Amino acid sequence: xxxxxxxxxxxxxxxxxxxxxxxxxxxxxxxxxxxxxxxxxxxxxxxxxxxxxxxxxxxxxxxxxxxxxxxxxxxxxxxxxxxxxxxxxxxxxxxxxxxxxxxxxx
Amino acid sequence: xxxxxxxxxxxxxxxxxxxxxxxxxxxxxxxxxxxxxxxxxxxxxxxxxxxxxxxxxxxxxxxxxxxxxxxxxxxxxxxxxxxxxxxxxxxxxxxxxxxxxxxxxxxxxxxxxxxxxxxxxxxxxxxxxxxxxxxxxxxxxxxxxxxxxxxxxxxxxxxxxxxxxxxxxxxxxxxxxxxxxxxxxxxxxxxxxxxxxxxxxxxxxxxxxxxxxxxxxxxxxxxxxxxxxxxxxxxxxxxxxxxxxxxxxxxxxxxxxxxxxxxxxxxxxxxxxxxxxxxxxxxxxxxxxxxxxxxxxxxxxxxxxxxxxxxxxxxxxxxxxxxxxxxxxxxxxxxxxxxxxxxxxxxxxxxxxxxxxxxxxxxxxxxxxxxxxxxxxxxxxxxxxxxxxxxxxxxxxxxxxxxxxxxxxxxxxxxx
Numbered sequence: 001x002x003x004x005x006x007x008x009x010x011x012x013x014x015x016x017x018x019x020x021x022x023x024x025x026x027x028x029x030x031x032x033x034x035x036x037x038x039x040x041x042x043x044x045x046x047x048x049x050x051x052x053x054x055x056x057x058x059x060x061x062x063x064x065x066x067x068x069x070x071x072x073x074x075x076x077x078x079x080x081x082x083x084x085x086x087x088x089x090x091x092x093x094x095x096x097x098x099x100x101x102x103x104x105x106x
Numbered sequence: 107x108x109x110x111x112x113x114x115x116x117x118x119x120x121x122x123x124x125x126x127x128x129x130x131x132x133x134x135x136x137x138x139x140x141x142x143x144x145x146x147x148x149x150x151x152x153x154x155x156x157x158x159x160x161x162x163x164x165x166x167x168x169x170x171x172x173x174x175x176x177x178x179x180x181x182x183x184x185x186x187x188x189x190x191x192x193x194x195x196x197x198x199x200x201x202x203x204x205x206x207x208x209x210x211x212x213x214x215x216x217x218x219x220x221x222x223x224x225x226x227x228x229x230x231x232x233x234x235x236x237x238x239x240x241x242x243x244x245x246x247x248x249x250x251x252x253x254x255x256x257x258x259x260x261x262x263x264x265x266x267x268x269x270x271x272x273x274x275x276x277x278x279x280x281x282x283x284x285x286x287x288x289x290x291x292x293x294x295x296x297x298x299x300x301x302x303x304x305x306x307x308x309x310x311x312x313x314x315x316x317x318x319x320x321x322x323x324x325x326x327x328x329x330x331x332x333x334x335x336x337x338x339x340x341x342x343x344x345x346x347x348x349x350x351x352x353x354x355x356x357x358x359x360x361x362x363x364x365x366x367x368x369x370x371x372x373x374x375x376x377x378x379x380x381x382x383x384x385x386x387x388x389x390x391x392x393x394x395x396x397x398x399x400x401x402x403x404x405x406x407x408x409x410x411x412x413x414x415x416x417x418x419x420x421x422x423x424x425x426x427x428x429x430x431x432x433x434x435x436x437x438x439x440x441x442x443x444x445x446x447x448x449x450x451x452x453x454x455x456x457x458x459x460x461x462x463x464x465x466x467x468x469x470x471x472x473x474x475x476x477x478x479x480x481x482x483x484x485x486x487x488x489x490x491x492x493x494x495x496x497x498x499x500x501x502x503x504x505x506x507x508x509x510x511x512x513x514x515x516x517x518x519x520x521x522x
Contacts, residue, residue: 039460045178045467048460067178070469073215074222104227106476 002090006033006051007100018090024099025049025086035101042086047071048105049085050078054098061088061097075106119143124151128159129166129435129508130194135409136506141450144168144438153424161194164412164431165424170442170463172422173434176413178468183413183432184210185470192470193509194412194433195293203310203353207361207470218473220343221354224272224333225477232331233271234480240267241481241488251522253499255515260485261370268481269362274332275320286313287363290356291510314352321351333358358474365407366478368512370485371502372405373397375516378498380452387454391490397454398482403462404452409437409511411466436463437511493520 001017006028008014018027028036028049037048044067053061058081064072068087072078085099114131119142127143134140147154147168154166167173176183187208191197197208206217223229244263248254262284270280289309292299300306317334324330325338337343337351346354377384387393410433419426426432440463441449447456465472472478489496496518503514 037460039465040174040467041458041461043174043178043467045174046465046471070180070211070215073219073469074473076223076226076228106222106226 002092002095004090004094005096005098007098008033008035009101009103020091022090023086024051024088024090025084027090028085035105036085037105038086040086044068044071044084044087047075047084050075050102050105051083051085052079052100052102053081053083053088054100055081057094057097057099060093075102076104077102119146124154125157127151127154128156130156130159130161130164130433132160132506132508135508135511136504138504140437140508141441144435144441148438148442153422153426155424161196162431164194164433165426166438167421167432167434168438168442169422170439170445173436173439173463174467175421176432176434177411177466177470180210180469182416182419184416185214185413186210189414190412190431192411192413194410194431195509203356204347204350205353205357207357211469214469216342217350217354218469220337220340221358222473224336225474227476229331230476230480234484236271237268237481238484238488240264240271241484245485245488245492248520250520253517253519256374256496256518257367257371257502257513257515261367261513261516264370264481264485265363265367268366268477269359272333272358272362272477273320274324274330274334279316282313282316283359284363286310286356287359289313290360291364310352310356313355314348317351317355318348361472362474362477364510364512365472365474366481368407368505368510369402369405369478369482371513371516372407373401373482373486374496374518375498375502375513376401376404376452378496378518383452383454384495387486388490391487393454394483394486394490395479396456396459397486398479399459399462400452400454400456401482402464402478403440403446403459405511406437406440406462406464407511408464409508410435411470434466436466439463496520 003015004018005013005015014033016031023042025036025038025042029038039048040046068084072082116133116139129140129143147166152169157163167176185192185208187197191208206214244260266280266284269283270277288299289306294300294302294306320334321338324335329335329339387397413432415426415428415430415432417428443449465475499517499519502516505512505514
């Protein structure tokens with residue numbers, strides 16, 4: 001189990017333990033964390049699981065894929081640390097990672 | 107679309123030879139008889155080639171995961187207007203306005219990005235009170251105890267008012283938007299709304315003239331929250347060519363018109379046919395957002411989107427050839443029993459109601475999805491606050507089109 005902390009837009013925090021191999025969208029949905037929809041089920045095809053990865057963790061999660069870049073083109077308030085949660089898979093080295101949710105998903 | 111064409115006679119879906127199945131036949135859509143054909147294709151030939159149809163040869167993609175594979179592979183499956191565009195009927199060469207839905211990256215991504223914030227949840231939140239006020243007015247004006255056409259009195263009126271609101275369009279002229287939308291989707295032919303390409307073009311130029319006046323007004327005023335002001339002041343849009351301005355306006359007018367209109371009508375029909383679900387909703391109005399998603403799945407207001415293969419591609423054992431027309435039948439993916447539980451049933455409290463195909467997936471996913479959901483949410487909140495029930499008095503007449511899946515009318519009565 002790996003601890004991941006989701007910070008809501010209003011500042012509230014939810015820390016959850018996720019199994020290796022699940023992605024951060026699934027982790028949020030399974031734990032009823034509001035603000036992540038995941039309409040496409042994790043296919044990098046709807047951009048409704050937009051999150052911001054805290055700077056310290058960026059090198060560990062790695063770069064976006066080309067498809068992820070394209071999908072993020074039409075999310076709102078995209079920053080350098082924007083990612084789609086369904087494209088980040090939980091593994092040991094992400095233990096303690098903090099991600100932030102945007103105001104809304106498009 | 108192919109309105110006015112009766113299509114070929116309907117054969118029995120279970121006995122017709124597999125190779126003779128043509129789900130694009132407009133008669134199937136007018137009669138709501140396409141369901142057993144798709145059920146058979148999903149089972150026996152999920153990636154199916156139709157050799158000849160009103161729209162020429164085409165591939166049918168009928169299962170959820172195969173549709174997802176095509177929709178998310180824009181490198182192989184193009185939306186480019188010059189190749190035919192995004193619907194089963196090839197886009198004519200005469201009038202090919204630049205609009206981002208019929209473009210591939212990188213141009214698509216840049217243009218979509220400009221329009222997207224206009225229908226973002228944050229922007230829509232500021233419009234909600236105005237939208238609600240207009241919904242209330244429409245509903246309060248409906249007759250009690252007499253039969254009327256819900257499509258005309260509510261669905262068309264509401265979506266047209268929404269568009270007028272979004273554009274801050276002169277309210278008294280709002281049915282012009284409906285008219286231009288209908289013109290834009292009409293294939294010119296004798297006896298149709300427009301008979302020639304020239305006639306169609308001249309009406310769309312009137313539309314451009316009208317919107318250019320609005321542009322000039324807004325560009326000389328402080329930035330406002332409406333769509334035209336945002337385009338006129340936006341850094342990457344203020345230098346759009348007239349063709350690009352018109353192309354994107356038409357896309358937004360058509361996109362915001364037929365689709366939501368038919369989902370609104372569909373929601374009333376679905377509730378009428380499923381009284382237990384209606385009772386559930388009345389007992390727990392918190393289910394409205396979930397009911398809205400379920401309605402959009404159940405209705406699937408655009409039955410398909412089309413792509414053109416840029417290279418040979420292997421899909422579920424079939425080889426799609428370069429240049430082939432590929433139809434992603436969202437209407438069938440939304441009934442795929444291997445992905446969605448009890449897909450033919452209308453269940454407003456499904457576990458994952460948002461996991462449907464009606465908005466498409468990938469880079470062309472519906473940009474106005476949140477606006478559509480907001481309109482449906484508000485209308486049902488206001489319906490529940492007013493009416494005990496809405497009775498459907500007759501089977502609706504349906505649009506004879508394999509693209510716009512909707513209703514020509516829906517006769518209803520609100521008990522006195």
